Amino acid sequence: MVHRASLARLDLPERLRRAWSTLPAVVQIVVAATIAYAICHFVLGHANPLFGVTITISSLGLTRDARPRRVAVNAAGVLVGIVLTELLLLVVGKGVWQVGVVILVTLVVARFLTREAAFAIAAATQGVIVMLLPDPAGGPFVRSLDGLVGGAVALVITALVPRDPLGLARADARRLFAELEATFELLVLALRHDDVKRADAALGRLRGTQPLLDDWAATLDSAVSISRVSPFLRGRLPSLQQQARIHRYLDLAVRNLRVVTRRIDTTIGDGRRRPEVADLLGSTGRAVGALAESIDDVEKRPLARDALSAVARRLDPAVVMPGAVVGETILVLMLRPLVIDLLMATGLEHAEARDRLPSV
Known part of the structure; x- marks a missing residue:
């Protein structure tokens, strides 16, 4: 126990350095998520703009690679999953086997659109979330609109509030x-x-x-x-x-x-x-x-x-x-x-x- 505690203390400077170096990315994500929420909630009138916030966080991320192209690819992956699922909901509805259909369709379509595996996984994950959450007030494609706002905000913030x-x-x-x-x-x-x-x-x-x-x-x-x-x-x-x-x-x-x-x-x-x-x-x-x-x-x-x-x-x-x-x-x-x-x-x-x- 003493040995482990000593190792933890020795590792403290590295932990502090890692946390400090992440601050620019954290600030960027906080600003983007807050703006996306404000637009979806106060401008569009959506009560719970979950996807407007989450897409900014997942698109920007904490990785070193903050290129606009990577942000756009991540945002597009999420949007594909949301839009496809909302279309499928209109056709097949909700249920156990419908979840499998959503996963199958989003993965296949995403792999058709791009070679990037992360794109397909993001699409399928968001699709399942859309399928399992209660339908929002406002009718179909409210979540898609929130996702579109979140992705656009992430791209704009990449340029206007860049990391260092x-x-x-x-x-x-x-x-x-x-x-x-x-x-x-x-x-x-x-x-x-x-x-x-x-x-x-x-x-x-x-x-x-x-x-x-x-x-x-x-x-x-x-x-x-x-x-x-x-x-x-x-x-x-x-x-x-x-x-x-x-x-x-x-x-x-x-x-x-x-x-x-x-x-x-x-x-x-x-x-x-x-x-x-x-x-x-x-x-x-x-x-x-x-x-x-x-x-x-x-x-x-x-x-x-x-x-x-x-x-x-x-x-x-x-x-x-x-x-x-x-x-x-x-x-x-x-x-x-x-x-x-x-x-x-x-x-x-x-x-x-x-x-x-x-x-x-």
Whole structure:
């Protein structure tokens, strides 16, 4: 019991961070649901506009993906279920076997309309709710009208009361760059001291970066989509597109760094220290740190480019490790594609980045 309580206390900062990061989405959902309820209840005169409220909540959700397209797909799935069920109610009425008919028809029609399974499940779920609830005052399709209002409000709120897409993207970027910074430090120490344990730790950290890359990609995709439709965020679109470029080439660079790290992990442990390669990786790590700072301050991007260019000019095994055996020089050669990817993340084209490497 004491052990479990200790774990719960240790997990408290993560729980608080998760709750805090969710606040923009919560505010957006609260605003949308309240507006949808007010329109359905006070403007349309519907006593209990259940579907006007629930469709806003289910359409917006708490996921990272808050793109208008995803919101529209979720809203459409709910509306399909409501409208189909109200049509079926006019034809077959209510009852046990009618519930099965509603589920069958909504699932088949939804799968015909789209490949997205979530769309079909939302349609069937809402259909069953419509079937089981008492009929509202006002006649057929009152619930459909409420659902339509809720979906429209969700889409409008996505643009007018957006979550903080730029802030979320920057937070994802910072988490990834923090892992990379720690990885470079471990690799430098591993090479300087012939420390296999540190190389193992670096490789473990790199293997854990893919979820961070995926989170950043999802956040950026959502942020770019919202910024294209939101009048308040359109000015941030260039910054987000630059971030997307950094992410694209950083993803490639991380893949190359994993290959380099695996090579280091299997090469060291022979009692030899490799300060030359450690210096190269240390310089690369500092340049990556400057690239991380350019996420918040674009004026620092040239500093990262210059630092990486300086590393690139040194990537000649004959200069870095003169007279070394082939197995040693391979480590230097393996850094070349890594540095090219990082240079491209700073804004260079492939040919420009490649030209900064010495001929070998």
